Structure formats: C-alpha cells, structure tokens
Amino acid sequence: MERQWMTGGSAAADGVAIDGLGDVRRAPGTWVQAVSEGPVALAVVGDCPVTGQELHAALVTVRAGRWVELTRWPGSYWVVASDGRQRFVCGDLAGIRAVYYTLRGDDGAAWATEARLLGRPLVPDLPWLAARLTAGEHHWPHRSPYEQIRLVPGGFGLLLAPGAPPQLLDVSGVEPVDELREGADRFGQVITEAVQHRVRAAGGVVGADLSGGLDSSAAVVLAADAGTVHAVTYTDGYTSGEDMAFASRVAEHTGIAHTVDIGADEQLPFSFPPGQPTGKEPVLEAAMFAMDTSYLRPVRGLPLHLTGHGGDIVLDASSSCWVRLLQDGRRREAHRQVVAFARLRNTAPGPYWKALKEAAILGRAGSLERAAQALERGPITPQAAVAGWSWCRLGAGASWLTGYGRHQVAALLRQAAGDQQPELADEFDQWAALRSVGASARGWIPYGHALGIRPVYPYLDNTVVRAAFAVPALARRGLVAYKPMLRESVPELPDWLTSRRSKGSFTAQRIAGLARHRDRLDGLIVSSPLVGGGLIDPAAVRSALAQAARGQSATVIADLHQMLVTCWWLSGQTTALEAAC
Template sequence: MERERMTGGSAAGDGLAIDGLGDVRRAPGTRVQAVTEGPVVLAVVGDCPVTEQELHAALAAVRARRWGELTRWPGSYWVVADDGRQRFVCGDLAGVRAVHYTLPGGEGAAWATQAHFLGRPLVPDLPWLAARLTVGGHHWPHRGPYEEIRLVPGGFGLLLAPGAPPQLIDISGVDAVDELREGADRFGRVLTEAVQHRVRAAGGVVGADLSGGLDSSAAVVLAADAGDVHAVTYADGYTSGEDMAFASHVAEHTGIAHTVVLGTDEQLPFSFPAGQPTGGEPVLEAAMYAMDASYLHPVRGLPLHLTGHGGDIVLDSSSACWVRLVQDGRRREAHRQVVAFARLRNTAPGPYWKALKEAADLGRSGSLERAARALERGPVTPQAAVAGWSWCRLGAGASWLTGYGRHQVSALLRQTAQDQQPELADEFDQWAVLRSAGASARGWAPYGAALGVRPVYPYLDNQVVRAAFAVPALARRGLVTYKPLLRAALPELPDWLTSRRSKGSFTAQRIAGLARHLGRLTELIASSPLADAGLIDPAAVSASLAQAARGQSAMVIADLHQLIVTCWWLSGQTTGREAAAC
C-alpha cells in the first residue's frame, strides 16, 4: 500500500497522470483501473478485482451522483469520480486508504492519500496529540496529527466542486438485519471472498500471520483452501503456550508451511532500532518494529501477507451494546445480560452496571462535558479500570497533563461535544474502533515497505465491514460463545478453533520492554515536544513509567505505550520535509 498514492486539486507532487483526471497524479507502480465516457470519469486505485465492464456500468452512478455505490466492490481501494462538474474522492470505511485534504486557499482545496504530498509544512498538532493521549483520538475522526490538515473519516467521501467548500458525504451504507443468523451467511461469503480472491490473484505462495487467535487462524484456514500459504508465528519467553498450541494445530490442520520465529530480549517492545522508519503518524506498532522485523523475515518478498487485524472489531462488539439497550428503554434486559456476563467471568456486576447506566444517562455530549470539567478542576487521578463501557474515560494520560495541558484538552473536548457524531452508543463505538484499526493498518504501511512485506487486511474490506455491522452489535456480543458471528458464518471451521474463548496479549512483553529500556524512554519523554510545550509533566510520567517497569501498575501500560510511540514519532518530525522522507 505504501507505493499506492495519489494527489489531486492544487496539491504538489510528482507522478503519473490518471487517464481522464489530468490533475490527479499517482506514484509509479500504483494499480489503477479507469474508464471514461465524455466528461464522466471513474478510477479505482488499489486492491480491487472489479472488471472493466463493471466500471463502465458504474458510470451511471457517477452521473446520478450516487457516490456510495462506487464503494461496494470487494478489496481495499480508493475511488476518484468526476461527472464534469463535481469530483468525488474516497477511501475505505476503515480509513486504511486515507484521504487528507486542506481547506480552500487561493487555488482551492487540495487532497492527497498521504499528508506530505499536500505541499504544506507538516507541523505537529501538539494539543490534539495530548488530547489523543488523554481520551483517545476517536472523538476527532476528521483530524490527524498535523495542523491545518484534515482527514476524511472512515465511512465518508470528499466532494469537491469549484467555488464550494469541501463536503463530506456519508457512504457507510450498512443495510441492517434483525438477528445474527440472518446476516451470518452473507458475512461468511464476503469474508471468504475477501481472503480467497487475493490468494488466487497472487499466483504463488502468500504469507500470513498465525498468532493462534481466532481472527488470523480463520483467515489462514480460508486462504489454505485457495492456494499455498506460508504462515509465521512469533514466540518468546513471554508468549502464551495456548497461543502456540492453537497456531501449531491450525498449521497441522491446513497442511501449510509454518515457521515459528523465536524472539530474544533484543526484540522486546520499545527498542526503536536505528533505521526504523518514522511514518506519517504515531501508531502503537512502532514499538514492535524489532519483533516484526524478526518474525516477518521468512516471508519477505512474497506477493502479499494476510493478517487477522480488524477481526476483533467486525466479529465482536463491546459492552456499548448494553448501553444501547438502556438508551432504547430496555433496562431490565440490559441488566439481565450484564449480570450474566459478569458472573461468567467471576466479577461483581454492580460497578459494571453502574458504569453502563451512567454512560446511557449522560450520552456522548454529556460525557465529554463532564470530562472537560474534571480536567479544569485540577490534577486528575486515573480512573479505576472498570470494565463497563464509557464514552470518554480519563485514563492515565490525564494524570500526566500540566495545568496548561488540561486547559488545552478540555477546550478540545468542549468543541467536539457539539460535533455531529452518533449518540447511540453501539454505533459510535463500532465506528470509533473501526477507524482506530484502520489508522493502525495505515500507519504500519511504511514499516511493511521497509520489511519487504505487503500486508492485506481482509477483515477491514468495505463489504466485510458492512456485512458485519449489518448484524446488531448485541448479537455479535456473545455471552457464552466468543465471537458468535464467526461460528455462525463459517460453520466449516473446526469446532476446536471456534470454541476458543481466550485471547493472547503482549502485556508481559511490554512490561519487560519498559524495564529493559527504562532510562532511554524516560529521556525520550522528558525531551519530547509535548514536554517542551508544557503539555505534559515528565516527572509524573517518569513515576508511572518506573512503576509499570516493575510490574506494579499494569493499568497504565496502554497509555504509556501510546505516549512513548507519540514522543518517538515526534522526535523524527524536525522538519516537514525530513518527516515526509521517512
């Protein structure tokens, strides 16, 4: 995906013109299919098996400005369409295929698939990055890490017309069904096609992640039915034995080639080896680069590399589905399910239920306002890790803010409280986590390019996402069965796989990595632009970092991970041009 890039409008950048779209430039090697009829043009850029006949038929949708119809082919791609008066540009629902744009200037709006092709100085937006560390970036889906550069949110396209400001067009197009069974067959078909059309098109051995989890395992089983697969698994002294057992069982069941790469302390998180690309935005995977370089080496240079990334989002849902029940007036049903869920996991249902009721009563805007007031009142103590879902939880990052930082973040929260976003908890949550998964995949692109790996994310394809989100979030949230949509959609998967209820994690590796690199990480944070700008207190972070490195404060590890990769990324943003070259 790294090589597939475009610019349009008044954006700067060298490259080849797309037929019929002379002002749109593409990088050499970018895969483009384009058709024209008079002034009407349609181009599909990226991984899409659409035929020329199908593209010609879709010109009718361009003329009628039915933009969402142009996003319903399999694969992962951008669309550029022009009816002679307006131009429509969009990526995918998850945001793996991003579209960045600037607000109109003297020459109108410019857009590009990578921010550094917009021809603007890339100035990191430090208050927004601080807010992202405090409450997550999902409250600002239209913003990215740079000042004055906007991001088209996943699920939307960009409509450009002379003399008019850029307009965001909703292209999500989810056709809801009533229950799991009704949508499972369609989900199974589109997921199978998403995996297998890529394997068939590769014409040779393809690589694949095989962690032992349900998502990567299901993708590998589907891929093995369509072609030759070489799967890779990372293991070290901290790896779950259950994960390894499942990965080995899947490899034996499918008869694929399987390489287990044994990592050492050199591959622990947060090493940031010399020569690691910086990329266009901070992503959690940056901390895992040494591990990735180690275990992906055996599949370097293969036509593509399948991953299970995004499976958690489409196959499951969060406890936001129970908040939605309360919002819909179905409080007794919500309470019954929450109690059953808590008892199955030997946890007290009371605090869990209280958190969900508060979320329903406050709503999104009220929750953001409450968080803003808490920041304005003074130093914040991180909230306990209550399992219940929240619109806006102040995590450990809030406790690291200075007074100035709290003021900046509270102002951003109040501003976004007025934005048009879903007020139904399950809808808001599933789009938020989908866009987060898309950003993670998008941000890993330069790392994949450096490692000679071309990742694909079938769980994040438009049609897979639509088929999953058509099933109610409540139905995807299994009380007894983990990820019930997968079992219902692909009954041919072995029962020993779909009956797995556990999930591995890298928490132990992260704690060990924090301990190994403690001194360097403390210095990195203290010298970061976030500290220089007076947004975070390095002493407060240092105390949390030392505790986490001793294994005494596991609840802050996720926030520390985000802060560390943000500070490391900022250390590479000395100038816009240097950042663009990374």
C-alpha cells in the same frame, strides 16, 4: 504496488496523470483502472477485483451522483470520480486508504492520499496529540496529526465542486438485519471471498500471520483452501503458550508451511532500533518493529501477507450494546445480560451496571462535558479503569497533563461535543473502533514497506465491514460463545478453534521491554515536544514508567505505550522540521 499515492487539485507532486482525471497524479507503477466518457470519469486505485466492464457500467452511477455505490466492490481501494461538475474522492470505510485535504481560502481545497503531498509544512498538532493520549482519538475523526491538514473519516467521502467548500458525504451504506442468523450467511460469503480472491490472484505462495487467535487462524484456514500459504508465528518467554499451541494446531490442520520465530530480549518492545522508519503518524506497532523484523523475515518479498487485524471489531462488540438497550428503554433486558455476563466472569455486576446506566443518562455530549470539567478542576489522579463502557474515559494520560495541557484538552473535548457523531452508543463505538484499527493498519504501511511485506486486511474490506455491522452489535456480543458470528458464518472452521474463549496478552512482554529500555525511554520523554510545549509533566510520566518497568502498575501500560510511541514519532518529526529550516 507499494507506491499508491495520489494528489488532486493544484497540490504539487510528480507522478502520472490518470486517464480522464488529468489533474490527478498517481505514483509510477501504481495499480489503477480508469474509464471515461467525455467529462465523466472514474478511477479505482488499489486492491480491487472490479472488471473493466463493471467500471464502464458504473459511469451511469457517476452521472447520477450515486457516490456510495462506487464503494461496494470487494477489496481495499480508493475511488476518484467526476461527473464534469463535481469530483468525488473516497477511501475505504476503515480509513486504511486515507484521504487528506486542506483548505485553500476561496479556491476550495486540495486533497491527497498522503499528507506530505499537500504542499504545507507538516507541523505536528501538539494539543490534539495530547488530547489523543488523554481521551482517545475517536472524538476527533476528522483531524490528522498535523496542523491545518484534515482527514476524511472512515465511512465518509469527499465531494468537491469549484467555488464551494469541501463536503463530507456519509458512505457507510450499512443495511441492517434483525439477527445474527440472518446476517451470518452474507458475512461468511464476503469474508471467504475477501481472503480467497487475494490468494488466487497472487498466483503463488502467500504469507500470513498466525498468532493462534481466532481471527488470524480463520484467515489462514480460508486461505489454505485457495492456495499455498506460509504462515509465521512469533513467540518468546513472555507471550501466551496457549496461543502458540493453537497456532501449531491450525498449521497441522491445514497442512501449510509454518515458521515459528522464538524471540530473544533484543526483540522486546520499545527498542526503536536505528533505521526504523518514523512513519506518517504515531501507531502502537512502532514499538514492535524489532519483533516484526525478526518474525517476518521468512516471508519477505511474497506477493502479499494476510493478517487477522480488525477481526475483533467486525466479529465482536463491546458492552456499548447494553448501553444501547438502555437508550432504547429496554432496561430489564440490559440488566439481565449484564448480570449474566458478570456471573460468567465471577465479577460483581454492580459497578458494571452503574457505569452503563451513567453512560446512557449522560450521552455523548454530556460525557465529554463532564470530562472537560474534571480536567479543568485540577490534576487527575490515576485510577484503575472503571468496569463498563464509557463514551469518554480519561486514562492515565490525563494525570500526566500540566495545567496548561488540561485546559487545552478540555477545550478540544468541548469542541468535539458539538461535532456530529452517532448518538447511539453501539454505533458510535463500532465506528470509532473501526477507524482506530484502520489507522493502525495505515500507520504500519511504511514499516511493512521497509520489511518487504505487503499486508492485506481482509476483515477490514468494505464488503466485510458492512456485512458485519449489518448484524446488531448485541447479537455479535456473545455471552457464552466468543465471537459467535464466526462459528455461524464459516461452519467449515473446526469446532476446537471456534470454541476457544481465551485471548493472549502481551502485558508481560511490554513490562519486560519497558524495563530493558527504561533509560532511553526516559530520554524520549524529557526531550519530547509535548514536554517542551508545556502540555505534559515529564516527572509524572517518568514516575509511571518506573513503576510499570518494575511490574507495579500494569494498569497504565496501554497509556504508556501510546505516550512512548508518540514521543518517539515526534522526535523524528522534529528532526525533519529542523532539517527543512
């Protein structure tokens, strides 16, 4: 079940041919269901409860080229289909099941579910990695961390035909409803089934994260109704005591087995212990490997491990929903909601309102162009994050760029401004956030494999994402209640859980980790290819690291976290390239 790679076209890879799709190779032991009739073939690879009868019936859909319908089964999986003339390849909406491809001149494209199988050297794309550190990854959903290797964005499939360039097809397939109540029943059905069909299929004890937050807690409650659960919780002197209290209460409420791991300084972030897998791409979770190794030990080897990852995206929405109101001309309603939101949090609504108006006026392309101009004008001064949502916020990473780095990132932002992406703020933001958490889950797969953990992410199933995104972002953005859709959609959850409004923070833990490992992290920065390539000023990053390690600049910690895992990841990629030469 762990090795599920596939390749197509003429990409070289050892493996087993899939029935009806003879030039598509899969890893030995991979779970796959395939059917074919003559030249028409369909395969589903991964975690999907589709029956053989349903697959046979879907061959009619393949013949008709109704590709999006092949992504509507529950679970998390890849689809490969051929009508005899064209081939359709697609992962999930979140991008956990990635599809990479590379152009081959007049020969079309080769595709694979792992970049290393495409037959090209894996050369890190340093300007893109610098841009990602500066402005976030969501402006370039089609790019991978490697030169000349593209990524099919979540929400799209790849259509291939002989002699034609590859075509990206929108398979998002969201059918909107008008209000929360209308969509809540559907969401409740699909999230319940997403959790419980996996627990039932496991046929034994399953593992689960139980952080004490709403998302993992709800998943554990649903799972306990379908089977036997062993939940694990991590805590230490720096994490939220309230989270721990909620986790204990959920375990008591459900009667499940519950192991609490009390971490020591050895489990603090940024240790990057010997033997840690480098992974396929830089992800924030790489900094937490020592913690993961410790708290997941009691559930190693179980059939699956449930997580609440992605719940924030499907259950909630950002203040982009108020920008959408302004885009729709509903200024008075937007202002009323912003003022109410600010008053509930005892903050001034003025700066928040100003930022949202600016976002609505500039739009996506205008915001990216303004960010590019700011980079080209000269060095960026680190500032506290401006309240309110923005299409493109230059973080602390922008102040670490060299002059050359600023011009490289500015060029990439201008390129992104011309790409086709949603122009409505809430739609852009929810898909960007979904792809980001999907990339995080995808990037953790090698770590899970090393730890004997098979993670599943029910909140990121296609059926769950579509049911959530069908509900307007404005309705999911609760002013008084936090994540109101959870209470509406799963009424059997206890009130004391769904009434929780707070959320734990890992800031203190990360500060302690930066302080403990500062000398080694300094070395990672100085030796980074981003520095060697002239994109990043090491003195600027080291200064920010020193301040954060002393607890003097908590606002840069998120950017430092991303910078450090990128530098660490690149150190492994550089070693691999040198070994190949």
